[in-house]
Amino acid sequence: xxxxxxxxxxxxxxxxxxxxxxxxxxxxxxxxxxxxxxxxxxxxxxxxxxxxxxxxxxxxxxxxxxxxxxxxxxxxxxxxxxxxxxxxxxxxxxxxxxxxxxxxxxxxxxxxxxxxxxxxxxxxxxxxxxxxxxxxxxxxxxxxxxxxxxxxxxxxxxxxxxxxxxxxxxxxxxxxxx
Amino acid sequence: xxxxxxxxxxxxxxxxxxxxxxxxxxxxxxxxxxxxxxxxxxxxxxxxxxxxxxxxxxxxxxxxxxxxxxxxxxxxxxxxxxxxxxxxxxxxxxxxxxxxxxxxxxxxxxxxxxxxxxxxxxxxxxxxxxxxxxxxxxxxxxxxxxxxxxxxxxxxxxxxxxxxxxxxxxxxxxxxxxxxxxxxxxxxxxxx
Numbered sequence: 001x002x003x004x005x006x007x008x009x010x011x012x013x014x015x016x017x018x019x020x021x022x023x024x025x026x027x028x029x030x031x032x033x034x035x036x037x038x039x040x041x042x043x044x045x046x047x048x049x050x051x052x053x054x055x056x057x058x059x060x061x062x063x064x065x066x067x068x069x070x071x072x073x074x075x076x077x078x079x080x081x082x083x084x085x086x087x088x089x090x091x092x093x094x095x096x097x098x099x100x101x102x103x104x105x106x107x108x109x110x111x112x113x114x115x116x117x118x119x120x121x122x123x124x125x126x127x128x129x130x131x132x133x134x135x136x137x138x139x140x141x142x143x144x145x146x147x148x149x150x151x152x153x154x155x156x157x158x159x160x161x162x163x164x165x166x167x168x169x170x171x172x173x174x175x176x177x178x
Numbered sequence: 179x180x181x182x183x184x185x186x187x188x189x190x191x192x193x194x195x196x197x198x199x200x201x202x203x204x205x206x207x208x209x210x211x212x213x214x215x216x217x218x219x220x221x222x223x224x225x226x227x228x229x230x231x232x233x234x235x236x237x238x239x240x241x242x243x244x245x246x247x248x249x250x251x252x253x254x255x256x257x258x259x260x261x262x263x264x265x266x267x268x269x270x271x272x273x274x275x276x277x278x279x280x281x282x283x284x285x286x287x288x289x290x291x292x293x294x295x296x297x298x299x300x301x302x303x304x305x306x307x308x309x310x311x312x313x314x315x316x317x318x319x320x321x322x323x324x325x326x327x328x329x330x331x332x333x334x335x336x337x338x339x340x341x342x343x344x345x346x347x348x349x350x351x352x353x354x355x356x357x358x359x360x361x362x363x364x365x366x367x368x369x370x
Contacts, residue, residue: 002365009358016351023344075336083336096214103339116260116312136213136262138309142334146210157214161339169335173213 026079027104049090049128054082054099054158055121059110065099065122077102082158088148091122092130092176096151099158103170108160112170120156120174132156132174139168147171204277209266210246212254212309217244220251221296228255230263231295231304232287237263239313243296251297256311267292268303278303 051065064081077083082101089095101108120132132155139162140147147157154176162170210216222242230237239257246252253265269292270278278288281303289295289302 002361002368006358006361006365009354009361011358013351013353013355013358016347016354020344020347020351023340023347027340070336073333077336077338100336100338108338116310133312135312136309138211138213138262138307140211140213140335142337144211145333145335146208146216147214148335149210149214149216151214159335159338161337161341165342165345166337166339169338171211171213 027102027109028106049092050125051084051091051097051099051122052125053123055123056111056114056118057121058115058118059113061108061110063101063107075100079104079107082108085148090124091132091156092124092128092154094152094154096149097156098148099156101158101160103160103162103166108158111158111160111172112162114172119177120158120172122156131177133177134172134174136171136173138171139163140171141168144169147173204273204280206281207247207250207268209250209252210244212252212262212264212311215242215244215252215254217246217252219243220245229295230255230306231265231289232306243267256313258313260311260313262309262311264307264309266305266307267295267297268305269298269300270303271300273303 050067053062054065055062065084066078066081067086068076068078068083069086070076075083077100079102082099084091085098085100088098091097091099101111103109103111114134114137116134116137118134120134122130122132124130135155147159156174157171158174159169159171162168220243222240224240225238226241227236227238228241237255237257239255241253241255243251243253249269249271251267253267255263255265257263268286273281282288286303286305289304291299292302293299295302
């Protein structure tokens with residue numbers, strides 16, 4: 001009985017450690033092609049303007065933008081790039097466009113190093129480029145959802161996890177360059 | 179692990195939880211952020227020398243105060259070199275001295291008379307937090323509308339990290355493996 005119990009413990013332990021290794025590998029491995037479709041939504045395809053790519057030259061970040069939704073209290077998030085909240089206005093239009101992504105080194109892990117004045121470029125599906133200048137950065141708690149509120153200007157709010165065990169969010173707010 | 183140690187750890191944990199519960203008994207209002215300020219502008223200066231509560235230094239830069247409600251304001255200061263300080267102002271009317279002391283222990287400053295800071299002649303609690311800005315940029319009040327297109331409130335921002343998962347898996351995996359091998363060794367010794 002004791003041998004059986006110890007075997008279960010060892011198998012569980014090895015499974016957990018293998019999962020740990022996988023997650024660490026996933027965080028650090030460059031984005032790769034995946035057969036899984038992150039999200040397809042008809043509302044997204046009805047739009048004429050779709051953000052396609054996010055570029056932050058200062059941080060050597062160049063990532064695809066994947067549309068996502070907030071439904072039934074859950075945020076969709078991708079491991080393949082940056083998530084764009086579909087119910088927010090497209091980047092470049094009046095309002096607050098919400099973008100977020102994992103803090104993996106291959107995704108937005110370096111975002112916390114961004115400074116006010118840095119350029120964030122969003123490229124649409126029609127190759128239109130929108131250049132935003134970072135105005136503010138801050139670290140907030142996950143319940144400070146007012147950063148998602150609408151605005152009168154043309155801005156993007158880009159955020160990722162930070163802090164001890166990802167307990168906080170690093171937020172960069174950038175306004176469209178006039 | 180002795181019974182005495184287990185009892186001590188249990189007692190310490192209970193006292194810690196009790197203390198945390200008492201400290202959380204005072205419900206503070208929510209404040210928007212200077213990153214996306216809401217409400218009407220009470221006063222705005224694009225430049226000048228300003229004071230920050232709890233700090234005797236003088237700061238030069240832009241300063242804007244937003245009215246969130248009759249009892250809450252936020253002050254967004256942005257220095258010329260891009261250092262931002264957000265001050266949350268809370269007009270207190272029914273807080274006991276004990277409550278005020280609890281909040282002071284959490285980093286709030288007690289201001290007996292807000293008139294000295296251009297506010298009402300009432301008592302206020304104020305709390306500072308840092309942010310980074312582009313220098314002397316004054317914001318405009320937001321409209322406060324939701325971008326989510328849904329009627330329900332969002333409980334929190336997206337979880338964009340898995341450090342907690344990795345940490346828990348590593349700890350559980352490590353403990354489980356070590357215990358497994360120890361049980362196996364002790365079982366083999368018994369069987370000999």
